[in-house]
Amino acid sequence: MSKRVVTFGEIMLRLAPEGYYRLVQADKLGATYGGGEANVAVSLANYGFDAAFVTRLPQHELGQAAVNSLRKYGVDTSQIVRGGERIGIYYLEKGASQRPSKVIYDRTGSALYSALKEEFDWEKILEGAEWFHFTGITPALNDEVAAICLEACKTAKKMGVKISCDLNYRNKLWSKEKAGQVMGELCRYVDVCIANEEDAADVFGIHAADTDVITGSVNREGYKEVASQLARQFGFEKVAITLRESISANDNNWSAMLFDGTDYYFSRKYAMHIVDRVGGGDSFGGGLIAALLEGYDSEKAIEFAVAASCLKHSIEGDFNLVSKEEVLKLAGGDASGRVQR
Template identity: 30%
Template sequence: MTDVLTLGEAMASIRTRAPMRLGGTAQLSVAGSESNVAIGLARLGHHVSWVGVVGDDQPGSLILRTLRAEGVDTRFVRSAPGAFTGFVAFDQPAHDITRVSYHRAGSAGSALTAQECVAAVAAAAPRLLHLTGITPALSGTARAAALAAARAAHAAGVRVTLDVNYRNRLWSRADAAAALRELATSVHTVFASEDELDLLSAAPDPVADLLARGAAEVVVTAGADGARCHTPERSLHRAAVPVPVVDSIGAGDAFVSGYLSAALDGLDPEGRLDRAVTAGAFCVGAHGDWEALPSRTGLALLARGNGTALR
């Protein structure tokens, strides 16, 4: 049985530790919010399937090879002949600033269809369907795919989770609000930062409105200030785990993977937040979107303190 099904676009990623215009050594990997979450969940021992489209090219092969190596089920991935796999570039214009540029317009990932996503929901019969607000921003077909998958999962009694993940380079706030509010009617768990909540509701208190309209929990992330989980019964806060921050890219996806893992394990909201902030701390302690994500046995390592030598 599939624990989690997720869908979206994965890209090849290129990283440099200096301004990219200067050239020099670069690191090649893969990136993508949903594939990051899939890797995080697989490392924590869950069976997770990713639905996506890659180009019939070398970057597409890299994505498939990486996901398979990390234990992610790729049976629902389609290679599109003639289409290109998108890529994202990360460089550092200053020592503590990461700049991101995307090269994905018209990519294979934007050709995801409602038919293949609904078929994957039916075939996988997952316990959870995880979506982000990035996918519906990619194209009209990708927006229809995310909505159709959410409705199909909700109708089948599958819990749907949504990480807003707003990207202003992909669409306007008005367009995002129109799509995400439609999507939110099928969502069980919402992840959003404070400045993303108005994309889901125009009410003066978006959290209360989302809970009143059927969401079971709204998780509001605040970076170094931790996160809050709101349910109809109560609200909880967890501080971020204090660790030196090397790279914040991917921290939100790490948080989500930890939270969903704990939910699948039947932990209460306190346990979910604890595992989420721990997974996020692992991610920010190293470069890369997903490379530092913990295994289940590694979750307790941060409690040993900085500088510990494991012998």
Template identity: 25%
Template sequence: MPDVLTIGEAMVSLRSSRALRLGGDVHLSVAGSESNVAIGLARLGHKVAWLGAVGNDEPGHLIQRTLRAENVDTRYLRFTDDSFTGFIAFDQPAHDITRVSYHRRGSAGSTLTPAECVTALTASTPRILHVTGITPALSTTAREATLAAVQTASKAGIQVSLDVNYRARLWPRPEAATALRALLPYVTTIFASDDELDILTDAPNPTAALLSTATEVVVTAGSKGAWTHTASGTTHHPALPVTVVDSIGAGDAFVSGYLSATLDNLPTEARLTRATTSGAFCVGAHGDWESLPTRQDLTLLTHTHGTALR
């Protein structure tokens, strides 16, 4: 049985070191917030499963093969002949700017159903269910599936983790607010950037309002670090001083580190330490998940910059 079940969309990713309109070589991989978290947790030694739909096409089989290679359980992956596997493209129009383009409308990932989510949760009974605000933005059925999943998990006593992960290209903020606020009564841990809290609540003290139902609210603020708010108080952890090569996937890396430490029953400070460390590994190289650490890697960033380990 998995420690964690993640539910969401996975896509094929194409990366170019220059503007895509100029052509040239691209790097082929896979991407997706929930699958990124799954890979991060698996690398840290946890049993994790990913649930989602992909097209019965070569990109879909690439996603399955990649997740399996990263020790992610894919028994709940569904192939469909009726929809295609979506893709995401990253290019660099300037040396330190990453631009994202999507081809996902109507993709297999948007066909997620409540029934398959409930069935998977009932069969797997994980310790934690992890969802994001991306999935309910994909389609009406995906929104219903996300709600059914968190309701089922909460009723079964499974911890529920929600990462807001707001995407303006998918839906406007008012629509996101309506959908995500419906999930809150069932959520244990909330992850949000400091500019996403207003999506979840209109209260003047948003973290206090969210703690009326959630156990903890984790707020990230880039180079300023992260805060965990609980009924016992607030804990802050600074971001690690690393050279940022690519910020894509940093939030997912942070979440995987935090949930890993949660599974290990570590205190709040240690959870934030592992989360910020995982995020630092991610931003130090290109790719959504390729540079995520193993458990043995976690202490590497404590060495002086430029150290050669012999």
């Protein structure tokens, strides 16, 4: 029987112009669905895990379309609470060359935003689960949703369920001070912390020496210190940090580091030409959770997670629609992109 993973967060309607059109010039928008923890659940379902996504969605057709977008890939939606009036929306304008991508959120008052703690029975939701995952985007919505996250973490800890969190700081949702305060409490329950180059600095004021994300320079030694500081402060078993070197909106170098409490493991670096970078961090989280549940050692786990997220950057939409075999092939060294016949 496949291992059960539960993720909790908001799935949103994504509206985006075709290709590289700007929002001001677009006369039609494509509609898809996505969101941090939903993206992780889809990744895990594609790798063969029993992945459940928990949220709150309206009863109307847009809410149902969001549910259907997950069911399509085998995600368990049976624990989704139905209620509220609207689904959160985000508008995406894809960047190109030196023009960055832009996101506009329209999520205030969404079904999850207006959720109440008593609507979620975490003992029932987490029954049979081996892993629980959330991101820093979810408690950023408001204090009640942060309290729901805290209740989930406390219940998971009590039930012996491993907990992972992607810090995922979003400055459009809350201040650094508020993020540090709320995430500081939640992180006391977390076993595996996932962050990017900037998250630890934004949320907890832990900076990597000699690194500048604007110029794309990443100092490995600096991130060793960031990971060990995070582990010391919160007692994390493992800390993973994705390392993105942005050459332009289209071209990035991509790698990551995993600290397992004893040693530091750096993955190989991929030079990526990007089709769609939204969900790149979530695909890394999904890959890392899968690798750790499969019992991979630290080196193989970080290579699997980075290969999975590298492939995601070649796929339109939020979801990482790749198989375990495709990830293992890339992680094993076949990065040629040659046609498979």
